[in-house]
Amino acid sequence: MGVGIEALFTSALGLQAPWSVEKVELDTARRRIDFELTCEATRLPCPHCQAAGQGVHDRLKRQWRHLDFFQYEAWLHADVPRIACTACGKTTQMDVPWAREGSGFTAPFEALALSLC
Numbered sequence: 001m002g003v004g005i006e007a008l009f010t011s012a013l014g015l016q017a018p019w020s021v022e023k024v025e026l027d028t029a030r031r032r033i034d035f036e037l038t039c040e041a042t043r044l045p046c047p048h049c050q051a052a053g054q055g056v057h058d059r060l061k062r063q064w065r066h067l068d069f070f071q072y073e074a075w076l077h078a079d080v081p082r083i084a085c086t087a088c089g090k091t092t093q094m095d096v097p098w099a100r101e102g103s104g105f106t107a108p109f110e111a112l113a114l115s116l117c
């Protein structure tokens with residue numbers, strides 16, 4: 001068996017562990033491509049105080065608009081872990097490598113939008 005389409009898009013999107021593409025859905029009628037991303041780690045550093053190996057409290061569903069793939073509108077979807085930290089006592093959402101905190105767009109999409117202004 002060769003490299004699966006999920007592994008192919010994991011590299012195409014520049015994702016690194018613990019993130020990878022779990023599912024790709026192409027909707028030709030709506031001209032949309034949707035990527036389901038997954039974070040495999042169950043213990044992560046606290047985004048607030050950087051304490052290592054903290055437990056995942058829960059996961060919140062989020063989505064981001066990404067650069068088009070040819071004529072397809074591309075969207076990323078992920079359940080982003082919130083980390084419950086025993087060191088600082090805060091529960092903080094993990095930063096995702098492809099977007100700024102709180103943004104609904106991926107960083108490459110924001111860069112393109114800015115260049116078109």
Ligand SMILES: [Zn+2]
Pocket residue numbers: 046047048049050051085086087088089090
């Ligand atoms: Zn902490």
